[in-house]
Amino acid sequence: MVFLALGIEGSANKIGVGIVNGDGEILANPRRTHIAPPGSGFLPKETADHHRAHILDLISEALSQAQVTLSNISLICYTKGPGMALPLSVGALVARTLSQLYNIPIIGVNHCVGHIEMGRLVTKAENPTILYVSGGNSQVIAYNESRYRIFGETLDIAVGNCLDRFARIINISNDPAPGYNIEQLAKQGKNLIELPYVVKGMDVSFSGMLTFIESIAKNHSQEDLCFSLQETAFAMLVETAERAMAHCNSNEVLIVGGVGCNLRLQEMVKDMLKDRNGKLHAMDDRYCIDNGAMIAYTGMLQYQHGDRMELIDCTFTQRFRTDEVLVTWRS
Missing domain, CATH: 3.30.420.40 (ATPase, nucleotide binding domain)
Structure with missing residues (x-):
């Protein structure tokens, strides 16, 4: 049977x-x-x-x-x-x-x-450093002694929640997903706006950045705001993921969670991995979401x-x- x-x-x-x-x-x-x-x-x-x-x-x-x-x-x-x-x-x-x-x-x-297990199944990644990014969770994870150990995480809101709440601020459609629509607008952004960049050891914080970008939203185009938010938030995540890789002596990263579909995030992780001769394991929306x-x-x-x-x-x-x-x- x-x-x-x-x-x-x-x-x-x-x-x-x-x-x-x-x-x-x-x-x-x-x-x-x-x-x-x-x-x-x-x-x-x-x-x-x-x-x-x-x-x-x-x-x-x-x-x-x-x-x-x-x-x-x-x-x-x-x-x-x-x-x-x-x-x-x-x-x-x-x-x-x-x-x-x-x-x-x-x-x-x-x-x-x-x-995590869906990511390992689909990509065939064996023992990667895991960047878990979704609407409710943002964690950098590695397996050790029968547990998925959290090396770093958000201190307040998850990166997906940050993107979703920003989409509400500038009234972006939620169809098919606010993060996807932000990603498309960000491709047209040309000016990088300086936003709060908060990395504390292995942890990150997004709430201050969200508050700040809401206060300046009327002064900039949607495209530049989306571009700047993505670049800053993703850079924070890539930094903590690289630090976890160094700690674990790892040379591969698996991205999981809904935000993992974002091609710009995948590109930024891939650029980081080039310097470490590492490999990226990523998925599309069939399995990330x-x-x-x-x-x-x-x-x-x-x-x-x-x-x-x-x-x-x-x-x-x-x-x-x-x-x-x-x-x-x-x-």
């Missing part, structure tokens, strides 16, 4: 369902995105309503793409956290229901570790290496740090 894992991801504004087989082959990975009006961000209740409206159709779509039925599924996986409580609750509830109805084992997955397959694959790794969960323990939490997870599947 073929081992099949079904994963549900819904920690933020995307709801996705993925199906992966025991060899790590992605058989299906559909998703839907809740898009808020320009000038606003996605709110927990509206996002949860969106997820409830789409999750059953997504499960049917994923099963159809994979050409299987729920009776063929060997493991149900869902995002346990971190994330927004109400959206997380939708995935957790549906996962628990499917587990009980079809008598299928269930596993809760750390969202951040899911991103939140998706169900990353949860299915990571849950399968956990299960295959002895992790088990009782239904009573299949809860969700807004706070679930990357380094809390015991990584039993890596030596």
